[in-house]
Amino acid sequence: MAAVSQSAMAAKPSVENPKMTARNLDLFYSDNQALYEVDLDIAEKQVTALIGPSGCGKSTFLRCLNRMNDTIDGVTIKGEVTLDGRDIYDKRIDVVQLRARIGMVFQKPNPFPKSIYDNVAYGPRIHGLVNSRDELDEIVMTSLERAGLLKEVKDRLQSPATGLSGGQQQRLCIARAVAVSPEVILMDEPCSALDPIATAKVEELIDELRSNYTIVIVTHSMQQAARVSQRTAFFHLGKLVEVGETDQIFTNPKDERTKGYITGRFG
Amino acid sequence: MTDMASLMEDRAAAKVISDNLRKPVDWDSPKIARNIKKRYAAERRFKMYGLVAIGIALLALCMLATSIGSKGYSAFYQTYVQLEVHFDPAVIDPDGTGDPAVIGRANFDGLIKQSLRDRFPDVTSRSDKRDLYGIVSGGASYDLRERVLENPSLIGQTRTIWLISGDDFDMLNKGYIDPTVAEGDRRLNDQEVSWYNELVEAGAVEKQFHTRFFTSGDSREPELAGIWGAAVGSFYTLLVTLALSFPIGVLAAVYLEEFAPKNRFTQIVEVNINNLAAVPSIVFGLLGLEVYLNVMHLPRSAPVVGGLTLALMTLPTIIIASRAAIKAVPPSIRQAALGLGASPVQTVTHHVLPLAMPGILTGTIIGMAQALGETAPLLMIGMVAFIVDIPGGALDPATVLPVQIYLWADSPERAFVEKTSAAIMVLLAFLVLMNGLAVYLRKKFERKW
Numbered sequence: 239m240a241a242v243s244q245s246a247m248a249a250k251p252s253v254e255n256p257k258m259t260a261r262n263l264d265l266f267y268s269d270n271q272a273l274y275e276v277d278l279d280i281a282e283k284q285v286t287a288l289i290g291p292s293g294c295g296k297s298t299f300l301r302c303l304n305r306m307n308d309t310i311d312g313v314t315i316k317g318e319v320t321l322d323g324r325d326i327y328d329k330r331i332d333v334v335q336l337r338a339r340i341g342m343v344f345q346k347p348n349p350f351p352k353s354i355y356d357n358v359a360y361g362p363r364i365h366g367l368v369n370s371r372d373e374l375d376e377i378v379m380t381s382l383e384r385a386g387l388l389k390e391v392k393d394r395l396q397s398p399a400t401g402l403s404g405g406q407q408q409r410l411c412i413a414r415a416v417a418v419s420p421e422v423i424l425m426d427e428p429c430s431a432l433d434p435i436a437t438a439k440v441e442e443l444i445d446e447l448r449s450n451y452t453i454v455i456v457t458h459s460m461q462q463a464a465r466v467s468q469r470t471a472f473f474h475l476g477k478l479v480e481v482g483e484t485d486q487i488f489t490n491p492k493d494e495r496t497k498g499y500i501t502g503r504f505g
Numbered sequence: 506m507t508d509m510a511s512l513m514e515d516r517a518a519a520k521v522i523s524d525n526l527r528k529p530v531d532w533d534s535p536k537i538a539r540n541i542k543k544r545y546a547a548e549r550r551f552k553m554y555g556l557v558a559i560g561i562a563l564l565a566l567c568m569l570a571t572s573i574g575s576k577g578y579s580a581f582y583q584t585y586v587q588l589e590v591h592f593d594p595a596v597i598d599p600d601g602t603g604d605p606a607v608i609g610r611a612n613f614d615g616l617i618k619q620s621l622r623d624r625f626p627d628v629t630s631r632s633d634k635r636d637l638y639g640i641v642s643g644g645a646s647y648d649l650r651e652r653v654l655e656n657p658s659l660i661g662q663t664r665t666i667w668l669i670s671g672d673d674f675d676m677l678n679k680g681y682i683d684p685t686v687a688e689g690d691r692r693l694n695d696q697e698v699s700w701y702n703e704l705v706e707a708g709a710v711e712k713q714f715h716t717r718f719f720t721s722g723d724s725r726e727p728e729l730a731g732i733w734g735a736a737v738g739s740f741y742t743l744l745v746t747l748a749l750s751f752p753i754g755v756l757a758a759v760y761l762e763e764f765a766p767k768n769r770f771t772q773i774v775e776v777n778i779n780n781l782a783a784v785p786s787i788v789f790g791l792l793g794l795e796v797y798l799n800v801m802h803l804p805r806s807a808p809v810v811g812g813l814t815l816a817l818m819t820l821p822t823i824i825i826a827s828r829a830a831i832k833a834v835p836p837s838i839r840q841a842a843l844g845l846g847a848s849p850v851q852t853v854t855h856h857v858l859p860l861a862m863p864g865i866l867t868g869t870i871i872g873m874a875q876a877l878g879e880t881a882p883l884l885m886i887g888m889v890a891f892i893v894d895i896p897g898g899a900l901d902p903a904t905v906l907p908v909q910i911y912l913w914a915d916s917p918e919r920a921f922v923e924k925t926s927a928a929i930m931v932l933l934a935f936l937v938l939m940n941g942l943a944v945y946l947r948k949k950f951e952r953k954w
Contacts, residue, residue: 309843311767338846348837350856361845364855411841418845 253469254256257282257452258303263317265298265307274299276317276478278471280422285444285453287467287484289460291499294473296456300424303454304340305333310417321422338365339417340422346431347407349399349414354391357399358382361418366397377417385413386443395461405436412443416451423447425455428461441466464488472496573933577926583715583728584678585667586640586704590620590649592659598923605654613646613653617668625700636697640704642669667713672727672920677701678710680738680918692919718927722895723909727920730913732931734895738808738888738903739877739935745812745899746819746876751869754823755858758865761824762831763853782821789818790882798886806887806902814882819872826868830861864945870943874936880907906932 256279265273273295278345280286280303283347288296298307305326307313319326326336338361349357358378361367368374378395382388387409391402399410425444429437444453444466457463463470464484471481472493480493491497531537581708594601597611621637622628628637646670652666653659673692676682682691684698693701704710722734765771793814797803803810834857842852858865883889888904889912896903904912906928913925 242547304844306840306844309839334846336846337844341841342844344837344840344844346837348835350838350841351860360842360847360855364845364851411631414841450919466513 243407253279253281255282256280257322258454259281259318259320260299260302261318261320263299263302263315263319265295265316266314267310268312272476273302274477278478278481280452280454281469283448283450283454284454284468285448285466286368286465287472288454288456288473289458289463290473290479292458295476296471296473297426299473300426300454300456303422303424304337304342306337306342308333313497324476338418339420340424341418341420343408343411343415343423343425343428345427347404347411349402349407351398351400353396354399354402354410357415358413358417361414365418367418381412381413381417383446384416384447385409386439387413388445392435403436405432405439408432408440409443412440412447416447420451422454425453426457427458430458437462460488472499474499509864524865560953571927573926577682577923579679580718580923580927582712582714584670584675585711585713586615586670586674586708587665587667587707587711588624588641589663590616590666590668591623592616592653592661593619593662594661597653597660603657608653608657608660608732609650611650611653613649614833616649617641619914621737628886629719633696637692637700639671639697640674640700642728643726644724645669649752667711669717669728669847670710671745672918673697674701675728676919679713679923681923696783696874707759718924722893723891723904723912725891727916727918727924730921730924732906732909732928734892735904735906735909735928736931736935737895738811738892739905741808741896741899741903742811742815742883742888742905743873743877745809745933747869747873749812749816750819750823750872754820754869754872755827755865757820758824758827758831759853759858762828778821778824782825785881786818786879787881787885789814790885793882794885795813804900804902806890806892806904807900808888808896808903809899810864810886811883811888811903812899814886815876815879818879818882819876822872822875823865823869826871827861827865830864830868833864834860863950866946866950868873870946871941874939877905877931877935877939878907880911883908884911906935 258280260276260278261278263278264271276295276299278299288300290296296395301307301421302315302319303326307315315327321336321339324331350360352360355378358381359374362374362377368377379388379392382391387406390406390408399407404412408431412423412428428444429440432440441462444455447453448468455463455466469481469486470484470487472479472487472491474495480487480491480496482492487496488500491500580712593616596606596615597613598608600607618634618638621640622634624949625637628634648669649666670678673682674697677684677693677698678701682693684691684693688695701710704822714725716939717729720733721729721731724730761771765774793810797810797813798805803813838860842856843849847855889908890902890904891912892902892904894901910925910928910932913921913928
């Protein structure tokens with residue numbers, strides 16, 4: 239136990255300009271503890287990758303960041319998560335608004351069974367971000383453009399989103415998240431259901447989005463973490479083992495377990 | 506020592522297994538061939554069982570359809586008798602006022618009796634005359650009145666008119682009364698049969714499509730009884746049932762599926778809802794009698810009470826179907842909406858409910874079809890009364906289709922047998938229609954994801 243926190247400390251969980259921070263985060267599914275004392279900072283306008291073997295708690299941690307775990311019965315959370323220095327688990331925080339500020343992209347593309355346009359327009363509509371049809375059109379176009387999807391779909395905005403390919407659907411989901419102008423975008427293995435070409439496109443997109451958004455991405459692919467992220471955090475058995483610059487984690491891991499995982503000895 | 510021995514045994518057993526594994530399988534051996542043959546035989550047998558099951562089901566359906574159809578189709582036709590009627594001004598409008606009120610009160614029955622006497626002038630005795638009047642239905646006078654009110658210039662004229670016949674006469678014409686049977690064993694005596702034969706020879710008997718069956722309410726006279734009163738009663742009853750059970754059922758399902766915490770209380774609620782679906786319907790009838798009639802003093806025999814009672818019965822069906830439909834909406838859709846910052850209510854109303862709607866509607870229509878065919882609870886709340894008028898609203902006394910069938914099946918007149926079967930056909934037609942609607946709605950609202 240002591241060894242774990244020591245090594246985590248050694249790996250510098252804190253950054254100079256954290257957009258979000260987690261301190262002493264414990265999470266329980268009923269009686270099973272899934273996260274143990276996680277301390278992690280998310281740097282602003284950077285891509286932070288969360289890696290680790292299946293069941294290590296990286297997705298659970300990600301879902302703590304926009305309180306998606308609230309929707310699961312029997313989850314209790316201890317510790318503190320902040321966004322811009324404010325505790326997001328504070329009673330005065332409105333979850334709905336919080337989730338608008340922290341967008342999320344899921345593992346499996348999950349467009350609504352509506353038109354492409356309505357998918358992107360849904361967020362701005364429910365949050366009342368627009369006053370006119372023209373404004374909404376503009377937001378939809380910009381979001382699709384940002385997600386690199388506009389060229390492919392601009393002639394069929396009214397056709398159903400479920401008719402798109404898997405990769406296009408995932409980029410549509412990113413456009414949908416972007417349309418609400420979030421500050422942070424959480425991505426839960428966004429490429430695991432995509433083929434290599436679609437994956438490459440999404441990765442390219444993540445790299446472009448970095449200039450405007452803070453991004454946290456959970457991934458099973460070490461190569462992907464190495465390609466898209468600036469910082470990498472390694473989780474194991476619900477504990478944050480090591481976090482640091484991506485280069486450092488992949489070339490010179492300090493912890494034996496990190497080394498073992500990235501060289502493929504377990505996981 | 507014994508430990509050692511058992512250990513050795515285990516080792517030996519393990520060795521046999523590993524030797525077996527190492528041996529190549531002879532796929533052409535007779536043992537394997539037998540095994541494969543057995544497998545195919547089992548498959549063929551299983552297929553045959555399925556075919557037999559479907560065959561039995563189809564046979565049962567055919568038997569039901571032919572039995573009802575062959576008995577009931579004749580109810581859609583009615584025997585009419587042609588008579589010369591003299592619209593006697595002395596009877597209809599003695600003072601020549603032309604006032605519809607006066608004409609409406611006139612003795613049209615007398616006119617018909619007069620023309621029957623003119624047709625068969627040798628009938629003199631009182632009882633023979635009574636038999637003679639039975640050729641034409643008591644309802645024919647209303648038809649005559651309508652005719653004259655519509656066209657007062659008929660007064661004073663003599664016209665040849667088709668008049669609706671009495672039920673025994675109708676039965677004879679349809680072949681349900683066998684004239685070769687001994688006179689004492691049939692409803693019509695020899696003289697009546699001879700009148701019938703005379704009229705047939707004169708071409709004065711014919712079968713016409715029986716519109717009245719679809720447009721009028723119940724009657725003691727089979728030839729005048731119609732299904733429309735019961736159909737309207739069923740409509741109002743179902744309207745009340747739907748208006749109550751659909752919103753309550755859907756809201757309950759949404760709450761239980763999407764918002765309720767999973768604890769002991771909701772578990773008990775769930776178990777009770779499932780149990781309610783299995784409660785015999787007559788229990789709901791007793792409940793309706795006690796609560797709606799005895800405590801709340803709502804009108805007896807009224808569709809509103811029937812609807813309230815049937816709503817209780819339909820609720821569990823709708824809740825269970827709706828919950829299943831809501832559960833079938835993929836969680837990823839909810840997550841997508843929540844992840845965008847939609848509130849739980851927005852998630853439900855914008856995404857979950859529209860996607861679950863086909864299933865909810867199907868469940869609702871199945872529940873409604875069940876309610877349409879329900880008899881027992883309605884007997885308890887007095888919807889079994891004999892009601893001639895077509896109900897004008899949910900508070901008027903009424904009966905419903907299945908109860909009408911029950912009432913007619915219970916009636917002694919031979920002519921009600923075909924009415925019963927015909928009413929069953931109408932009820933089944935409504936059920937098929939509703940199920941068709943369910944399929945249509947399901948196809949229409951179904952969206953792929």
